[in-house]
Amino acid sequence: xxxxxxxxxxxxxxxxxxxxxxxxxxxxxxxxxxxxxxxxxxxxxxxxxxxxxxxxxxxxxxxxxxxxxxxxxxxxxxxxxxxxxxxxxxxxxxxxxxxxxxxxxxxxxxxxxxxxxxxxxxxxxxxxxxxxxxxxxxxxxxxxxxxxxxxxxxxxxxxxxxxxxxxxxxxxxxxxxxxxxxxxxxxxxxxxxxxxxxxxxxxxxxxxxxxxxxxxxxxxxxxxxxxxxxxxxxxxxxxxxxxxxxxxxxxxxxxxxxxxxxxxxxxxxxxxxxxxxxxxxxxxxxxxxxxxxxxxxxxxxxxxxxxxxxxxxxxxxxxxxxxxxxxxxxxxxxxxxxxxxxxxxxxxxxxxxxxxxxxxxxxxxxxxxxxxxxxxxxxxxxxxxxxxxxxxxxxxxxxxxxxxxxxxxxxxxxxxxxxxxxxxxxxxxxxxxxxxxxxxxxxxxxxxxxxxxxxxxxxxxxxxxxxxxxxxxxxxxxxxxxxxxxxxxxxxxxxxxxxxxxxxxxxxxxxxxxxxxxxxxxxxxxxxxxxxxxxxxxxxxxxxx
Numbered sequence: 210x211x212x213x214x215x216x217x218x219x220x221x222x223x224x225x226x227x228x229x230x231x232x233x234x235x236x237x238x239x240x241x242x243x244x245x246x247x248x249x250x251x252x253x254x255x256x257x258x259x260x261x262x263x264x265x266x267x268x269x270x271x272x273x274x275x276x277x278x279x280x281x282x283x284x285x286x287x288x289x290x291x292x293x294x295x296x297x298x299x300x301x302x303x304x305x306x307x308x309x310x311x312x313x314x315x316x317x318x319x320x321x322x323x324x325x326x327x328x329x330x331x332x333x334x335x336x337x338x339x340x341x342x343x344x345x346x347x348x349x350x351x352x353x354x355x356x357x358x359x360x361x362x363x364x365x366x367x368x369x370x371x372x373x374x375x376x377x378x379x380x381x382x383x384x385x386x387x388x389x390x391x392x393x394x395x396x397x398x399x400x401x402x403x404x405x406x407x408x409x410x411x412x413x414x415x416x417x418x419x420x421x422x423x424x425x426x427x428x429x430x431x432x433x434x435x436x437x438x439x440x441x442x443x444x445x446x447x448x449x450x451x452x453x454x455x456x457x458x459x460x461x462x463x464x465x466x467x468x469x470x471x472x473x474x475x476x477x478x479x480x481x482x483x484x485x486x487x488x489x490x491x492x493x494x495x496x497x498x499x500x501x502x503x504x505x506x507x508x509x510x511x512x513x514x515x516x517x518x519x520x521x522x523x524x525x526x527x528x529x530x531x532x533x534x535x536x537x538x539x540x541x542x543x544x545x546x547x548x549x550x551x552x553x554x555x556x557x558x559x560x561x562x563x564x565x566x567x568x569x570x571x572x573x574x575x576x577x578x579x580x581x582x583x584x585x586x587x588x589x590x591x592x593x594x595x596x597x598x599x600x601x602x603x604x605x606x607x608x609x610x611x612x613x614x615x616x617x618x619x620x621x622x623x624x625x626x627x628x629x630x631x632x633x634x635x636x637x638x639x640x641x642x643x644x645x646x647x648x649x650x651x652x653x654x655x656x657x658x659x660x661x662x663x664x665x666x667x668x669x670x671x672x673x674x675x676x677x678x679x680x681x682x683x684x685x686x687x688x689x690x691x692x693x694x695x696x697x698x699x700x701x702x703x704x705x706x707x708x709x710x711x712x713x714x715x716x717x718x719x720x721x722x723x724x725x726x727x728x729x730x731x732x733x734x735x736x737x738x739x740x741x742x743x744x745x746x747x748x749x750x751x752x753x754x
Contacts, residue, residue, distance in 0.1 A: 210653050210684035213276040218265040220246040222715045230700045233680035236688045237695055237728055238704030243715030244688045248658045255325055256318025259297050272296040326652040337627055343611035348649035350569040361558040368551045371544050378541055389534050396527040404517050412503050419496045429486050436479045444472045559607035563597045580641035585668035589617045636660040640675050647679040657687040673697040692733035696748035701725045
């Protein structure tokens with residue numbers, strides 16, 4: 210849900226912050242006050258099109274920032290509250306962020322479409338895309354379809370994997386031989402190198418030592434000379450007088466023993482350093498061989514992997530690929546047999562999925578048609594069109610194609626939702642569908658932009674009841690000019706237009722109960738009179754629950 214919305218430099222909005230709440234939020238206000246700009250701002254953060262003409266006069270950019278509460282069940286974010294933002298500049302540049310990370314407009318859109326759904330009279334949102342209809346039907350079918358669909362999709366992943374392997378295999382003998390020659394060349398190149406996992410580090414150390422031969426030799430000579438002729442001699446001179454008193458006091462004895470240990474340890478070091486000197490030599494041929502070996506390792510790493518472990522892993526993969534290509538016909542036949550078995554299993558599950566969907570589609574139709582009647586669309590009928598075609602290629606949902614169809618008048622043919630002409634009809638059909646699917650719709654925030662336009666009488670009360678029902682499972686933000694919808698809200702916001710320093714700006718405030726009743730009265734009758742207030746109190750008291 211949207212927790213906070215911050216808008217800057219859009220139309221007459223200079224700087225506006227709105228704290229929304231869970232439940233049913235209603236925005237009211239005079240025409241031109243800026244209500245539509247708020248919805249357009251939300252659409253902007255949803256990745257919608259935004260004209261630079263909407264940027265406030267004399268400003269370089271427009272920006273929208275929203276703090277959104279997400280369930281975060283998959284731990285994709287560090288917190289349950291994340292900030293998404295979008296800035297649009299006069300030069301056309303877009304700057305979008307999700308949780309502080311820069312993203313493209315399309316990435317922003319893909320993310321937000323799972324959080325916010327905007328419905329207006331002419332908006333084509335998720336329900337207007339026929340590709341999503343099967344997902345809505347799956348969600349409506351809930352637990353009844355879950356296990357079968359999970360089992361089917363597990364097989365489908367395996368099915369796609371085998372198809373991909375078959376498509377990559379070389380049927381043409383010449384092309385297959387070319388591939389084999391390349392793979393064998395790569396394999397032989399790696400095998401001939403006879404790589405060892407730890408050798409690179411050893412060779413680098415060896416090369417570094419040979420490069421610094423003179424420096425090491427000089428340092429060892431100085432060290433052995435100092436130890437033998439200075440340090441050890443001086444320690445002997447220290448130990449001798451201490452030995453004369455070591456038995457007089459335990460502290461003398463312990464310190465003398467420590468210095469003796471130091472003397473013996475330094476003698477061992479001297480022996481080691483002398484041994485290093487004796488074995489120290491610079492062999493130019495060995496140096497060149499070491500460099501050549503390191504160059505070979507570097508060349509192989511550049512071709513086959515960033516580490517020797519990666520190269521050896523690639524060697525195993527080459528051997529597998531060569532074996533498969535050398536026995537390609539047998540390998541492909543085995544894959545095809547496995548694919549045929551998978552198809553048989555998937556077809557059984559696809560039939561089962563089709564049966565479940567048809568059964569639940571009938572229930573979905575009944576429920577939506579009932580709501581359409583409530584919304585005074587007595588002539589309208591909603592239909593779920595399900596096609597099953599076993600000759601089609603398997604897809605992630607089986608062998609079904611699902612599309613929602615509607616007829617708005619008796620005797621007319623059923624048509625796809627996108628072909629319904631009347632904005633008012635679309636609005637009510639959308640509302641009916643949203644009411645039925647509200648329990649399963651994963652979108653957390655639903656926005657209705659004047660969805661009640663063109664609706665009057667008892668239908669308005671029905672619309673209020675439907676939206677109130679949806680708000681039990683979703684955050685709802687609605688713009689309305691209807692008193693009944695205003696009275697039904699959990700939270701009421703008043704959008705007003707003010708002139709400040711010669712410039713028009715939009716402000717918004719959350720109304721208290723007294724202000725809500727006055728707003729209802731004004732919407733209902735155009736004036737705040739005693740009669741209007743009484744009517745407003747009645748509406749408020751009888752609001753949909």
